[in-house]
Amino acid sequence: MTLLARLDRLPLSRPHYLLLLIGGLGYTFDGMDSAVVAFLLPSAQEEWGLSNGQLGIIGSATPFGFLFGATIAGLLGDRIGRKKVMMYALAFYAFFSVIAAFAPNYEVFLGSRVLAGAGAGAESAIIAPFLSEFVPAKRRGWFIGALAGFFSFGFVMAALLGRFVVQPFDDGWRIAQLVTALPIVMLLWWRRSLPESPRFLLQQGRTAEAEQVVADLERRVELATNQPLPPVPETAVAPTAKAPKVNLFSALRFLWSPIMARRTAVIWLVWFVITFSYYGFFTWIPTLLVQRGIETTKSFEFSIIIYLAQIPGYFSAAWLSERMDRKNTIALYLAGSAVSAFWLSQMDSPVTITIAGAVLSFFLNGTYAGVYSYTPEVFPTWIRATGTGLSSAFGRIGSILAPTIIGVSAASLGFAGVFGLTTAVLVIGVVCVVVFGLATAGRSLEELTEPTNEEAAK
Numbered sequence: 001m002t003l004l005a006r007l008d009r010l011p012l013s014r015p016h017y018l019l020l021l022i023g024g025l026g027y028t029f030d031g032m033d034s035a036v037v038a039f040l041l042p043s044a045q046e047e048w049g050l051s052n053g054q055l056g057i058i059g060s061a062t063p064f065g066f067l068f069g070a071t072i073a074g075l076l077g078d079r080i081g082r083k084k085v086m087m088y089a090l091a092f093y094a095f096f097s098v099i100a101a102f103a104p105n106y107e108v109f110l111g112s113r114v115l116a117g118a119g120a121g122a123e124s125a126i127i128a129p130f131l132s133e134f135v136p137a138k139r140r141g142w143f144i145g146a147l148a149g150f151f152s153f154g155f156v157m158a159a160l161l162g163r164f165v166v167q168p169f170d171d172g173w174r175i176a177q178l179v180t181a182l183p184i185v186m187l188l189w190w191r192r193s194l195p196e197s198p199r200f201l202l203q204q205g206r207t208a209e210a211e212q213v214v215a216d217l218e219r220r221v222e223l224a225t226n227q228p229l230p231p232v233p234e235t236a237v238a239p240t241a242k243a244p245k246v247n248l249f250s251a252l253r254f255l256w257s258p259i260m261a262r263r264t265a266v267i268w269l270v271w272f273v274i275t276f277s278y279y280g281f282f283t284w285i286p287t288l289l290v291q292r293g294i295e296t297t298k299s300f301e302f303s304i305i306i307y308l309a310q311i312p313g314y315f316s317a318a319w320l321s322e323r324m325d326r327k328n329t330i331a332l333y334l335a336g337s338a339v340s341a342f343w344l345s346q347m348d349s350p351v352t353i354t355i356a357g358a359v360l361s362f363f364l365n366g367t368y369a370g371v372y373s374y375t376p377e378v379f380p381t382w383i384r385a386t387g388t389g390l391s392s393a394f395g396r397i398g399s400i401l402a403p404t405i406i407g408v409s410a411a412s413l414g415f416a417g418v419f420g421l422t423t424a425v426l427v428i429g430v431v432c433v434v435v436f437g438l439a440t441a442g443r444s445l446e447e448l449t450e451p452t453n454e455e456a457a458k
Contacts, residue, residue, distance in 0.1 A: 003198060003207075003214045005232045008136045008444055012143070014224035015217055019134060020143065022190050023127045024150030026090065029187070030120045031154025032161075033097060033180045034062055035307070037113070039162030043173035048106045056404040061110050063279060063399030065117025066124070070396060071248070073122035074389020078246045082130035082385060083196045086123055090184055090191070093119025097181035101174045121396065125389040129376040133199040133384070134217070137444045141326055144376070145318025145369035152310035152365055159304040199381045199445070251386045255379075263378045264387075266436045270330060271375075271395030273429030274367050277337060277422050280402030281360060302354045309358035310365040317366035321373050327437030330370035331430050336363035338426035345420045377440040384445075 010016075041055045050058075069089065077085045096116035103109035128144055135143045161179060166172040195217070201210035222229055255264045313333075320329045340360035347353045379387030405421075 003202065003210055004444075004446065006218065007134070007198060007214050009230045009232055010136060010218065010221045011225060011230065012136070012139050013221050015220040016135065016143070019131055019194075020147055022187070022194065023131050024147050025187055025190075026086070026123055026127055026184075027147065027150040028154040028157070029180060029184045030093075030124050031151035032158045033093070033116065033120055033154075033177075035155040035158035036161055036166075036176050036180055037062055038303070039158065039166045040173045040176065043166060044106075044109065047173075050106065053404075053408065054106065056406070056408065058110060058113065059279070060400045060402075060404050061113035062117035062120070063275075063396045065114040065119075066121030067393045067396035067400065069118035069121030069123075070125035070389045070393040072118075072389075073125045074386035074393075075246060075248060075251065077126045077129070077385030077389065078200075078383055081196050081200055082126055082133075083191070083194050085126045085385075086130065086194070087188065087191055089119050089122035089126065090188060091119075093123060094181045094184045095119075097177055097184075101177035101181070121392070125392045126385055128372045129379075129384045129388045130197055132373075132376040133197040133381070133445065137447075139322070140377070141321030141329075141373045141440075142318050144373040145321050146315060148369045148372035149311070149314030149318060149365075151368070152307070152314050155307040155310055156304065159307040163301060163304060199384075203382050246383055246386050251383060251390065254383060255387060255390065262436060263438060264391075266432060266438070267375055267378060267387075267391045268394045269432050270334075270371055270429055271391050272398040273334070273425055273432075274337075274364065274371060274398075275395035276398030276402045277341070277426055278364050278368070278402075279399035280406045280422060281341075281357075281364065302350065302357075305354055306357040306361045309361040313362035313365035314369045316362075317369035318373070321370055325439050326370050326374040326377070327433050327439060330367055330374060330437070331433040333363045333366035333370060334426055334430045334433065337367060338423050338430060341423040341426060342420065345423065374440060377443075377445060378438055381445065 037059060041058060044050060044058060045055055073085050073089060093116050096112050096119060100109055100112035100116055103112055128147060131147060132140055132144050158176075158180075161176040165176045165179065169175065195213045196209070198210040198213045201207070201213065218229060254260060317329055317333055320332070324332070337360060340356060340363055344353065344356040344360055347356050375388050375391050376384055
């Protein structure tokens with residue numbers, strides 16, 4: 001009878017949903033901060049007389065910070081623990097969001113956005129692997145997909161800030177950044193009561209602490225369900241006792257070793273494809289609408305509709321992840337994104353652009369729900385946070401490149417060319433996942449990664 005077998009047989013109940021809410025609110029504010037940049041660009045351009053190229057650099061600033069934050073968070077998460085990284089990243093992000101709100105010039109604003117992005121990236125990279133280690137295998141796809149769905153609430157809130165704060169007020173773009181920072185401070189208090197991952201504790205040899213976490217969760221689940229706990233399965237796979245020390249070089253060597261290279265290549269490519277397409281679209285859609293003759297107010301209103309489509313996208317994909325497997329869900333939503341991007345490239349009126357953009361938003365965000373569920377599942381516990389962080393960081397290269405590439409190419413390729421390029425990138429992702437992806441639904445984390453654990457321990 002192992003601790004992890006006891007953990008995995010628990011039914012989802014109030015204690016799990018509380019973890020979902022706390023982690024999800026972190027994603028909501030991360031998403032709101034990332035998305036609000038799109039609505040700050042017109043104001044920043046007017047404030048400092050910026051060119052489209054400089055606007056593109058601002059659009060790339062947050063994802064550039066995300067890259068470093070995600071990398072550092074993963075490495076630290078596997079060394080000092082998931083919970084500590086979440087807490088420190090949250091405080092770091094909130095501080096630099098406030099600095100950005102009071103930036104006196106373009107340079108300070110840009111630097112603050114990079115550092116705020118580093119904090120947000122660190123938090124985003126650690127939440128999914130942290131929570132995936134508490135959830136039973138048969139519900140993990142839905143749970144982590146629903147967790148990622150909280151990003152959509154942040155994007156909708158950002159669109160509302162753009163329409164009702166940024167647009168009507170002279171300093172609205174500064175006020176909006178303060179709004180994105182302030183609620184996060186409250187989460188620091190919420191997370192004081194978060195337990196550390198028992199899987200991480202076991203890998204560190206801290207068995208007594210892991211026992212305490214599992215026993216407390218069992219007690220709270222039994223109290224919440226008012227029913228006896230299910231029996232512990234006897235066939236559960238136990239984790240390896242040895243946990244190799246993680247640094248960037250050892251992590252990369254393991255992730256690209258023969259036993260892991262295929263998994264790593266698929267995950268990294270999918271992260272790049274979806275993040276390139278996502279940030280290319282959402283960073284520039286308000287500005288592109290304005291440049292096509294749609295007044296700013298209407299542009300922000302259309303953006304709210306497009307962002308609202310994220311919500312059913314995330315949660316429908318979370319539901320399907322348990323029924324179609326994660327890799328098939330990702331492939332389906334990537335294919336839908338490719339078709340929608342091509343459709344959008346052919347549209348020329350505000351209404352049809354908005355409808356096609358909403359459909360693209362639905363599928364892009366559904367893909368993210370699958371990716372956030374899928375990524376922690378393919379890495380062993382001792383390197384799960386690092387593997388997830390590096391995958392997310394590689395994806396951020398796409399988010400860094402996309403706003404600048406689209407900003408520069410929009411003039412030569414035009415509206416149709418921009419989204420034609422997005423279509424081609426998405427098609428590559430579909431083929432990769434279908435051919436090389438790993439089936440993970442219904443399998444415990446140890447079952448999925450135990451062979452790689454054994455190989456690493458030799």
